[in-house]
């Protein structure tokens with residue numbers, strides 16, 4: 420679906436959708452419980468549904484887990500499936516079969532699993548791997564600078580094994596907020612993990628033979644990663660203001676960092692309970708270390724494109740291994756609509772211009788690129804055409820409904 424976004428400032432209020440990171444974690448923990456609690460997820464998305472369907476497959480003798488385009492589903496369930504089964508097949512589509520799993524694969528191979536890569540096409544999906552052999556506990560070593568999702572997967576799987584285990588992170592841990600979210604959910608399900616830390620590299624100690632014991636029925640939190648698009652829409656809309664409801668300022672989600680970043684860029688942010696009001700007079704540049712907040716980079720790059728001064732986004736190498744190469748994608752999209760942007764190996768350098776010019780961009784089959792470029796229309800003097808806007812379904816199928824409710828205007832071409 421190609422769409423034309425007609426420039427408008429936005430105003431009004433919007434409710435946060437369910438956090439897919441939290442939803443994945445609750446669904447997996449519930450499925451591993453003897454008496455699974457009910458998990459309520461206000462609004463779902465393609466990735467959340469991928470996890471749900473894969474968990475149903477885990478009831479079969481040889482499960483076939485179609486992870487769709489969800490990196491989290493794949494990397495979380497690889498070790499979980501092999502803690503429970505002798506054999507499993509993993510499928511994926513879009514860019515997922517190319518996204519890295521080798522550090523996790525090598526550790527699983529060292530602990531009883533054999534990977535067979537056939538790369539066969541299965542309808543729309545492609546086989547990523549077939550795995551044979553039960554996962555065994557022991558010492559796992561992983562780098563901290565590729566994906567935290569490997570660690571989350573092991574933290575879920577290892578308590579189920581007979582043996583005790585340890586996960587040693589060999590380089591400073593990036594995306595740490597996501598591991599903290601995992602530990603928080605596991606604690607609520609009474610799984611005990613002990614953490615020690617040296618120079619930014621944690622070690623997790625995990626006893627085997629643990630049981631997932633749910634605290635009762637649970638609800639997925641509002642999503643800070645996706646509300647971030649409306650926070651920046653609010654600051655780009657200047658004094659109109661957007662109210663974002665249903666997000667917890669005390670949440671463990673690392674992307675709640677968007678509020679302080681918005682403030683640093685000149686945003687006026689008022690918090691009241693689980694609501695925030697966002698507006699601004701004028702925007703200024705800032706320096707952004709993206710190592711803990713990779714998913715915020717596309718929308719922060721949009722904010723920077725009309726902020727006074729030069730914004731440097733650094734420590735963002737891992738953006739190249741997401742649903743798209745997000746550094747190349749944001750460089751391409753923002754330069755096409757008139758931003759002054761340079762791409763670096765691990766970051767972006769953006770000098771604010773007074774206004775963007777509009778133009779046609781690819782959505783790179785990446786939800787966060789489509790949503791970021793939609794918000795960029797607020798500061799554009801001509802329409803922005805986005806190709807492949809349906810990519811929003813990955814995490815936020817109602818994104819364009821909310822955009823319209825805030826006064827946004829678009830036309831399907």
Ligand SMILES: O=C(O)C1=C[C@@H](OP(=O)(O)O)[C@@H](O)[C@H](O)C1
Pocket residue numbers: 439440441491565566567568571593594597598713714737
């Ligand atoms: O654990 C999670 O829920 C996620 C972890 C992050 O990935 P990395 O750990 O690969 O950075 C993030 O980008 C992704 O959207 C969700």
Ligand SMILES: C=C(OP(=O)(O)O)C(=O)O
Pocket residue numbers: 466488489490491492714741742787814
């Ligand atoms: C990178 C993302 O998700 P995943 O890794 O789960 O595909 C994302 O939602 O931006």
